[in-house]
Amino acid sequence: MSIHTLEPTAIWSHFAAINAIPRASKKEEAIIEFMLSFGKSLQLSAERDEIGNVLIRKAATAGYESKKTVVLQAHLDMVHQKNATTDFDFATSGINMFVDGDWVRAKGTTLGADNGLGVAAIMGILSSTDIPHPEIEALFTIDEETGMTGAKALTPGWLTGKYLLNLDTEEDHEITIGCAGGVDVTATGALSVESTEEYQTLVEISVSGLQGGHSGMDINKGLANANKVLMRVLDTLIREADVRLYAVEGGGLRNAIPREAKATLACRSVDAVAVHDLVKRLGQVIAKDYAHTEPNLVLSTTQTDIQEELSVLTSNSQQEFVAACNAAHHGVFRMSPVFPDLVETSNNVARIVLKQGKYTVLCLTRSAIQSSKDYLAMMLRSTFELIGAEVAFSGDYPGWEPEPDGELVQLTADIYKRLFGEDPLVCAGHGGLECGLIGEAYPDLKMVSIGPTIRGAHSPDERASIPSVAKFWTFFLELLKNTP
Incomplete structure (x- = not known):
């Protein structure tokens, strides 16, 4: 089965496109140029800052102009790991993906679902013509995996959004509201x-x-x-x-x-x-x-x-x-x-x-x-x-301090329960997310993190759940429709 035919195609087709581009941490020039070209091909405002973070802006769809601007955020780099017996050059080759039952895997290497699926989901919103959403600021950071230098270099004033959806959580039933520092x-x-x-x-x-x-x-x-x-x-x-x-x-x-x-x-x-x-x-x-x-x-x-x-x-x-x-x-x-x-x-x-x-x-x-x-x-x-x-x-x-009673947290949890008939797990995670650093530059920004189920991240056993990506997409679209 081709990755391009998986549902939702709005995510999987973009994921296949970025996985064709080598994007190791600290070696992101090719993917940075790809994202800038992608935004400009849609006639959207697309720019990069000095360190290489990319920001693409898209206006609200009809009827959503009064809603507050939402920042959608994911990181462009991926962990490059392979088995000792795998002959593969990350610097010149795209990831070799295949479908294994309900999972997408890579042949002897990391898959790049962390955080490629988050990037692809945002691309799906930016390229859509029929998905309702407020004004979007799509922030694609660099070097999350080996220093978070992209998030560290963010300067106040570049973003205007009031809410941020980070798409780097790896369990579809979780809403992450805090994380560890390192x-x-x-x-x-x-x-x-x-x-x-x-x-x-x-x-x-x-x-x-x-x-x-x-x-x-x-x-x-x-x-x-x-x-x-x-x-x-x-x-x-x-x-x-x-x-x-x-x-x-x-x-x-x-x-x-x-x-x-x-x-x-x-x-x-x-x-x-x-x-x-x-x-x-x-x-x-x-x-x-x-x-x-x-x-x-x-x-x-x-x-x-x-x-x-x-x-x-x-x-x-x-x-x-x-x-x-x-x-x-x-x-x-x-x-x-x-x-x-x-x-x-x-x-x-x-x-x-x-x-x-x-x-x-x-x-x-x-x-x-x-x-x-x-x-x-x-x-x-x-x-x-x-x-x-x-x-x-x-x-x-720094870590990201949880605000369990925040408006965005409660809204996100309520939408999840309405869609799926059960309470989500609202939690803090031990993995490092960029929200803590983004919050230093933008202390008034309200944030949550969601994402599809990914197993084995940072190892050649990394795999992404196909049904979970569909569930996440449904959740993500509904959340965008209902932001304050």
């Missing part, structure tokens, strides 16, 4: 190394088969972090076997729970079999621990014999490095005492790289409470400073 924590340093001719065998240990996922929305699901699994294995190996750590590469983007990681160890050739056996035994134990959440977890080894001198970590430095990575908190740190089942504070140990003694560890710390976010970031800094690391905080962005 800060990037980066530890870098250099460890003591030594040259050795004793260790002539390299053993590569790989962790693969994990689900991965969104480091905010999926952080409480008990999923394995490939980096943490790998460090657990390395701790046992350096204590029980005569090995030296040579290199590590695990994870990827800060906002994605790591699915794959690998480390290369040097050992004597006579000890290689024992190393393989120990990894196999550890793999069985860890697989049992994650049997319910990570049934496809694989811990594997490969071996290479070399005839050259190696530069490996000293015994003390490898113990310090592995200990620090193991001590770095990953996962839920504190649940909200106010909202049931809501994660308040968490951290994702997103990427670990070690090469020639130099290392980098990337984390993303999230919290709805600024002081709690600062505390967890401080704990991470303390952990890595114990081994002499330089630790930097960057990309700090």
Whole structure:
């Protein structure tokens, strides 16, 4: 089945169009130009600001001129992740999509439904000739996934709307009214190394088969972090076997729970079999621990014999490095005492790289409470400073404080109940939305977030529910008709 024939075609056809364009965070020039051309092709006002956010304005339809202007907002960039076995170049190729029952998926890569479906829905409104709506300001931001720099750069006065509908929620029964803020924590340093001719065998240990996922929305699901699994294995190996750590590469983007990681160890050739056996035994134990959440977890080894001198970590430095990575908190740190089942504070140990003694560890710390976010970031800094690391905080962005009794919140909930015969889940989310930053530039703007159901965002298992997109479209159109 063609994506273009799915209903509502007003969303799916536009989604297919933008998914043909590479749009990685911080590399959005092509999609920015596409959106500007799209707006101008409709004879609408289309402009960009200095950083690259795009704003398209459309007048109200007949009979809706007296309603207040509504800002429709989504982000243009997507997370580029692929399976290790997938041959795909995000820089030159569009996403390969296919229909799988009630879901749309991509072949071995992220789908871009986050936030491409939100962008496509807004495009559907802008290009429509028969959908009633108030005056629209369509705001397409950039770089949401790796720093929210587009939202951070918004200047007062560009928008005139009084209400904002963010289309980045990933459950069709939820109305999001708040979210966590975040800060990037980066530890870098250099460890003591030594040259050795004793260790002539390299053993590569790989962790693969994990689900991965969104480091905010999926952080409480008990999923394995490939980096943490790998460090657990390395701790046992350096204590029980005569090995030296040579290199590590695990994870990827800060906002994605790591699915794959690998480390290369040097050992004597006579000890290689024992190393393989120990990894196999550890793999069985860890697989049992994650049997319910990570049934496809694989811990594997490969071996290479070399005839050259190696530069490996000293015994003390490898113990310090592995200990620090193991001590770095990953996962839920504190649940909200106010909202049931809501994660308040968490951290994702997103990427670990070690090469020639130099290392980098990337984390993303999230919290709805600024002081709690600062505390967890401080704990991470303390952990890595114990081994002499330089630790930097960057990309700090605020949370979005809920207003559960607000006019727009109540209206949105009432319309959902009238359409679908049940109450929506009005909630705050642990994922980062741009509403907090937009609210800093426009403090009087009233906001809610809605969207269709998306699973596995930020991983190659990302998929969008076809029936949910239709449900979301119905809800979205009715909400536009009934804004104040």
